[in-house]
Amino acid sequence: MDGFQEYFGEIHSMVRQTVRKFVEREIRPFVDDWEEQGEFPLELYAKAGDAGILGIGYPESYGGSAGDTFVKIAATEELMRCGSAGVAAGLGSLDIGIPPILALGTEEQKSRFIPPVLRGEKIAALGITEPNAGSDVANIQTRAVKKNGHYVVNGSKMFITSGARANLLTCAARTGGEGSGGVSLLVMESDTPGYSVSEKLKKMGWWASDTAQIFFDDCLVPAKNLLGEEGQGFYGIMENFQNERLQLSVMANMTAQLALEESLKYAQEREAFSRPLSGFQVTRHKLADMATLVEASREFTYRVAAKMDAGKNQVKEISMAKNFACTVSDRATYDAVQIHGGFGYMREYLVERLYRDNRILSIGGGTQEIMKEIISKFIFESKK
Amino acid sequence: MNIIVCLKQVPDTESQIKIGPDGKSIVTDDIKWVMNPYDEFGVEEALRLKEKHGGEVTVVGLGPKRVTESIRTALAMGADKGILVSDEALDGSDSLANAKAIAAAVKDLDYDLIFTGQRGVDDDLGLVGATIAELLGIPQFSIIVKVEVAEDGKSVKVERPIEGEALIIESNLPALITAQKGLNEPRYASLPGIMKAKKKPLEEKTLADLGLDSAEFGEGARKLKILELTPPPERAAGKIVEGETPQEKAAELAKLLHDEAKVL
Numbered sequence: 001m002d003g004f005q006e007y008f009g010e011i012h013s014m015v016r017q018t019v020r021k022f023v024e025r026e027i028r029p030f031v032d033d034w035e036e037q038g039e040f041p042l043e044l045y046a047k048a049g050d051a052g053i054l055g056i057g058y059p060e061s062y063g064g065s066a067g068d069t070f071v072k073i074a075a076t077e078e079l080m081r082c083g084s085a086g087v088a089a090g091l092g093s094l095d096i097g098i099p100p101i102l103a104l105g106t107e108e109q110k111s112r113f114i115p116p117v118l119r120g121e122k123i124a125a126l127g128i129t130e131p132n133a134g135s136d137v138a139n140i141q142t143r144a145v146k147k148n149g150h151y152v153v154n155g156s157k158m159f160i161t162s163g164a165r166a167n168l169l170t171c172a173a174r175t176g177g178e179g180s181g182g183v184s185l186l187v188m189e190s191d192t193p194g195y196s197v198s199e200k201l202k203k204m205g206w207w208a209s210d211t212a213q214i215f216f217d218d219c220l221v222p223a224k225n226l227l228g229e230e231g232q233g234f235y236g237i238m239e240n241f242q243n244e245r246l247q248l249s250v251m252a253n254m255t256a257q258l259a260l261e262e263s264l265k266y267a268q269e270r271e272a273f274s275r276p277l278s279g280f281q282v283t284r285h286k287l288a289d290m291a292t293l294v295e296a297s298r299e300f301t302y303r304v305a306a307k308m309d310a311g312k313n314q315v316k317e318i319s320m321a322k323n324f325a326c327t328v329s330d331r332a333t334y335d336a337v338q339i340h341g342g343f344g345y346m347r348e349y350l351v352e353r354l355y356r357d358n359r360i361l362s363i364g365g366g367t368q369e370i371m372k373e374i375i376s377k378f379i380f381e382s383k384k
Numbered sequence: 385m386n387i388i389v390c391l392k393q394v395p396d397t398e399s400q401i402k403i404g405p406d407g408k409s410i411v412t413d414d415i416k417w418v419m420n421p422y423d424e425f426g427v428e429e430a431l432r433l434k435e436k437h438g439g440e441v442t443v444v445g446l447g448p449k450r451v452t453e454s455i456r457t458a459l460a461m462g463a464d465k466g467i468l469v470s471d472e473a474l475d476g477s478d479s480l481a482n483a484k485a486i487a488a489a490v491k492d493l494d495y496d497l498i499f500t501g502q503r504g505v506d507d508d509l510g511l512v513g514a515t516i517a518e519l520l521g522i523p524q525f526s527i528i529v530k531v532e533v534a535e536d537g538k539s540v541k542v543e544r545p546i547e548g549e550a551l552i553i554e555s556n557l558p559a560l561i562t563a564q565k566g567l568n569e570p571r572y573a574s575l576p577g578i579m580k581a582k583k584k585p586l587e588e589k590t591l592a593d594l595g596l597d598s599a600e601f602g603e604g605a606r607k608l609k610i611l612e613l614t615p616p617p618e619r620a621a622g623k624i625v626e627g628e629t630p631q632e633k634a635a636e637l638a639k640l641l642h643d644e645a646k647v648l
Contacts, residue, residue: 010452010453010456011578011579011582013453014453014456014457014460014573014578014581015575015578017418017457017573018460018572018573018574018575018578021572022572050572050574051572051574051575052572052574052575052576052577052578053575055575055576056575060576065575065576065578065579066579067575067579071575
């Protein structure tokens with residue numbers, strides 16, 4: 001027995017091996033093509049569902065497999081090793097789409113919506129952001145008016161991960177008055193008349209994930225698709241933010257880790273002025289800084305994750321972990337491209353993609369600025 | 385039908401292998417250990433046969449405690465129970481001694497087929513399968529890419545590739561088969577499977593439990609001694625064959641292949 005707390009044990013190591021094998025067999029050989037094509041094949045969902053990768057952390061009764069937060073972390077870390085955060089994000093969109101159903105849904109809704117998604121037969125996404133409301137969730141404009149057992153929904157959703165192909169959209173719409181109390185969550189099925197999807201949006205990074213705008217034009221959504229009560233939507237949305245932020249922290253740490261690994265490799269291969277780059281103190285120190293930051297950020301994230309797993313409120317800490325991890329990955333991807341020089345600017349080199357893919361991490365799931373607002377509220381309150 | 389699969393844990397093929405200060409072993413500190421890929425083909429084949437013919441799959445591993453992880457991986461894939469032969473006296477044993485311990489662990493089990501990998505990807509010796517079969521007195525078929533068990537479960541037909549052709553062999557059971565790449569594509573240890581594997585039986589046995597004398601095992605009892613390990617030679621820079629015409633280049637190439645590479 002080691003004399004310190006380990007976060008990962010035998011089960012985690014087995015999960016890692018399964019996901020690693022999945023990545024090596026099903027993703028890595030094709031990932032560069034998928035990046036250029038702007039999406040990965042639909043059958044990847046079914047394959048990931050078969051291997052049980054999509055069901056991690058969800059109840060067995062809906063086809064998931066129980067396991068602590070570190071099972072999920074191990075799986076995400078290995079998935080990120082495919083080198084395309086877009087693939088990880090696309091496969092992972094259910095992890096933001098499903099939790100509100102789990103938190104607010106009735107038994108009937110859960111058993112109707114969740115199992116086909118965990119099997120990879122249907123794709124779930126979350127629709128909160130609108131062209132005029134991002135971080136300001138309480139200000140969304142999409143409207144749902146109840147009429148004869150249906151909600152008539154009008155409006156649109158922006159930057160929806162997996163939006164082009166999602167079958168189920170867990171969607172925020174205004175059923176009541178202004179502000180957060182008027183927001184409800186509806187599960188919208190993509191075959192509903194009046195539901196339409198834009199072309200895939202062209203993005204800086206995450207190329208392999210299909211991101212789209214979704215339009216609702218007198219969409220008739222059965223009232224039985226309302227999650228919880230009217231007006232509970234805001235709560236349902238906030239409920240899962242901690243987990244989403246944890247996942248984004250893990251993604252940022254892995255982005256930085258891959259940037260470090262690629263740079264270490266390159267610094268030993270590439271020669272300049274007749275010695276390897278690693279022979280220059282300036283490079284060695286840059287890599288030492290990267291390694292130190294990645295290590296510190298990862299350990300911090302793990303610690304917060306362990307506390308979350310034990311049921312402790314970590315709203316402040318996970319906001320800190322996300323911001324710290326993103327600052328580290330900003331720096332690490334920047335330095336990685338710098339070490340690679342001109343080659344780092346070329347698409348053939350992984351660091352070029354890491355640099356682009358990284359940028360969204362400090363925007364999605366709560367911007368850097370929103371995180372700081374949350375943190376500052378906590379630290380000022382504790383002074384009172 | 386009941387099937388036994390023997391498995392070995394080997395360094396992940398992506399691990400960086402470093403030779404230890406003694407010059408005869410590798411540094412194991414930073415190594416990730418995985419199930420020998422050839423053994424994985426054996427596990428998969430056993431599971432497919434079980435799905436078709438019924439029965440049980442028992443996984444037998446040998447080595448230190450960490451080998452339980454590979455056994456559990458096989459259980460997560462769908463095997464029914466595991467046995468780990470683990471004893472400090474086994475450290476440093478050669479293939480013959482390891483085979484002796486495994487044979488002792490399986491000899492009293494009820495089995496129709498035994499699978500091993502055709503070789504371990506670490507030492508690349510390929511001795512254990514044949515030795516177990518010899519010790520158990522059962523027929524052995526090595527480097528097999530296809531297995532068909534008769535409907536009545538009493539005989540097996542296997543295929544072994546030989547120089548562009550296939551050798552088809554039939555045998556009564558029980559028999560031992562060593563699995564070659566191409567036999568199948570192993571399934572993943574699915575996540576629900578991993579959770580279930582925790583509850584499957586895994587027995588641990590020492591040499592004494594198997595009625596074996598520990599003096600016959602370990603470094604001292606080796607019949608096969610490793611004198612020295614050396615890393616593979618660094619790849620030398622390539623050479624561009626000079627010449628004005630294709631004929632000249634061909635002549636130069638033939639000369640180089642004969643004089644320098646000495647392959648002609």
